[in-house]
Amino acid sequence: MNTPPKPAPRKNAISPSRAEDFPEWYQQVVNEAALAENSEVRGCMVIKPWGYGIWERLQRQLDARFKETGHKNAYFPLLIPVSYLEKEATHVEGFAKECAVVTHHRLEMKDGKMVPAGELTEPFVIRPTSETIIGAAFSRWVQSYRDLPLLINQWCNVMRWEMRPRLFLRTSEFLWQEGHTAHETSDEAMAEAKLIHGVYDTFLRDVLAVPAIIGEKTEAERFPGAVATFTLEAMVQDKKAIQAGTSHFLGQNFSKAADIGFIGRTGARELAWTTSWGVSTRLIGTLLMAHGDDDGAVLPPRVAPTHVVILPVVPKPPQEAAVHQACDKLAAELRAEKFHGEPIVVEVDKRDTSGGGKNWEWIKKGVPIRIEIGPRDLEKGTVAISRRNKTGEKEFLPNAAVVSNIAATLQSIQDSLLERARKLRQDNTVEINSMDAFREFFAQEQAGFAVVPWAGSAADEETLQKDLKVTIRCLPADPALRGSAGRPCILTGNAAPGSVVFAKSY
């Protein structure tokens, strides 16, 4: 009677499997793990508590890194006058097709229906990004070189009207942070853009267990209005790329548009050099696609809203009190331990439903560690511990060992996810030196990253995007990937400055 439910499943919890239909598998994971759902507002999602819990942990750790590097948070208006967007020509062109436009400031009853009223003299868009409105503030705040650098970050919602939404990865409304900085010199602004590129890279690797390829975007893929865009490209399990974050060197384009001028050291008026950079709730989609398996989400411990769930196994009511008490005691002991400076988060799931059902619920949610305690465990002083990254394996360990090793166990799960993701990327990143091999590679349903010598034009990129649905993800920063200059471009045969990374992408 005291035997815990068999851990080895006859079939997997998520249908279809990743191999059968990766996009639909993803949708089902988001659904079954209760992370988010579509709302009645096209393209806008509801982020449910488990999904928002991931965002909170991610946000807290990223925010600490921004503050350590000297940035301060502030908040700017949601609405942007259309005339502001227009100040930077490339910028407005880049965002015009996906702006939610506010045209009225009240509703009134007409023929029994509430209709828009109070038309605005100038319409506003809901911010798709805030360079222009933050630029206007910077223009007021910066007077002298002594006011620089100005290092600001904002956590907020933004809106880019989306015709083909996908939860977390591409939604009309999403949550993000946008950093905006102004500097005295071009070099300082470039150093800032690269500093943040590095902060994102470390964060993705250490916290999300996502090893990104970092590098610069080609002109065609740059942020509208940027001089240089630095990107982080993650590979997920269908071997496509996800752009996980970007950091932009904006030159003086936006300081010209918003007139961010200052009196320099020589007494002459100069224009500031600016940057902007952001990551969003898309990171949640990225980590789900990077780590999930056919049983659901697999959360890196450093962003899991709950590290450990304890499941009482109680076949008979008379034993219930003792088992619950043992669960609570273990929970208290675990909560006194720390993982990366924060208390271990433990939930004791005493809900009065079937043990198997509860167990599967937590598997699908991706909680890193599950612990089952039944009457027989009480006698022996042991518990049954299961790690989410090793489906089907259950270890019986003494209570004390579980407590003293909890941080190490969580870290080993974290490390194993990173290792697995690294291996996936390595196994599916291929150097290619001919167009034939390139076409053959991307003819595969699930291809990977192709590293190819490239000297083509923006028009060439467009052609390849149309023909093969591939784009240049970046000019890799890693010299081992970028390779030597002078090798022939696979398309044009001209001497290439180095290799670029091509992939299909989300």
Place this chain on the structure above:
Amino acid sequence: MNTPPKPAPRKNAISPSRAEDFPEWYQQVVNEAALAENSEVRGCMVIKPWGYGIWERLQRQLDARFKETGHKNAYFPLLIPVSYLEKEATHVEGFAKECAVVTHHRLEMKDGKMVPAGELTEPFVIRPTSETIIGAAFSRWVQSYRDLPLLINQWCNVMRWEMRPRLFLRTSEFLWQEGHTAHETSDEAMAEAKLIHGVYDTFLRDVLAVPAIIGEKTEAERFPGAVATFTLEAMVQDKKAIQAGTSHFLGQNFSKAADIGFIGRTGARELAWTTSWGVSTRLIGTLLMAHGDDDGAVLPPRVAPTHVVILPVVPKPPQEAAVHQACDKLAAELRAEKFHGEPIVVEVDKRDTSGGGKNWEWIKKGVPIRIEIGPRDLEKGTVAISRRNKTGEKEFLPNAAVVSNIAATLQSIQDSLLERARKLRQDNTVEINSMDAFREFFAQEQAGFAVVPWAGSAADEETLQKDLKVTIRCLPADPALRGSAGRPCILTGNAAPGSVVFAKSY
């Protein structure tokens, strides 16, 4: 040469003074303390880093209290279909006049100008509050009584178009939290609304040092669609009331509108009982008006973004290194101390500008403690410490004493602000038993709170609001204020169920 700048100011830093023109004083404090500023978007403010830092501290501490009482955070769409608002008649009527309406989803170039395009089949409003859209989600999430209670909170921006904006107190866009909960029974929902009312009360008192009068709103002042609204009314220094937060018992009004039904314990389908509750960036305006003085902001240490600023006093360059080193050493020692479980936040202001100017900047910002260190202090091992709540007083203390007492010093400042605010309220809360005395009381420019036996109607309230610009702030929960039933109403002479609190308000 080593004498610190004289602390006693010839005149105050903020002009006009509170006594001269309180509203303008407030505006100047917000401006001089670099807390927030108006943007080009009517009624939408830019919250500057110092102001946002207060919001972050306030948010973190309030969020912890919500989590301790079992609530989880989630996120719901910014846009609400107009048809959703219409489902609750009182609700849409209450908000129709102040809704920003989204009618298009892109911009296009027409006659050289970007104009709205892609008209939506159904317009959306930017959420003025989220009962309706969260109700729609709850309706999907709740199936059985086992799914209840559902205890959700959201931190977000909302928009209520404002014709007479005032920074923090009344802005078109503001930041807030909105809690939304669903329960099996009326009693449980009522208990929840009251629980949060208590959480807010304790938070205001202990963290913001704001002693509120708590109680229930009259029907005329209720949230549109609520059955009961519980409020917290703070008195600020011009003796007006500010509604600092509200918690609503919504009965079944919104669960009817959104169809939040569940299978109850008897097997029959029932409608849930819901609550909602919120506080906003208005709390920042409240604490500024409650504690500020004629030299600027005075921040309660528990929400001050910086607890201690250390100002090096360096008359001659050769001494600079040693003084800076001593400042850094003291900063490191202070940062190792804790105040309410969090590290003391210390800034060393080494900017190369005049000492007097820097000192005044921090006074205006309201940082709780300023410490000056000069060459002579190095020799003596002492520092000069000034507390923001005691303008002009400077103490010379040994380094070690400053460090070991820092938490106690901060707490004593916190306590003194609460004490001062309590005294203000007590001194300006008056029991009144006749209409003549009532009219005389409110004929004063700065009146206070009038506690009066009341049995009037909503129409009576409206008349008094028109005539005297006063409203009933609440039916006080405190029996000492509410008093006995049966005394004659000051207006109608009928037996009153108890006293109410009248005041002019923001």
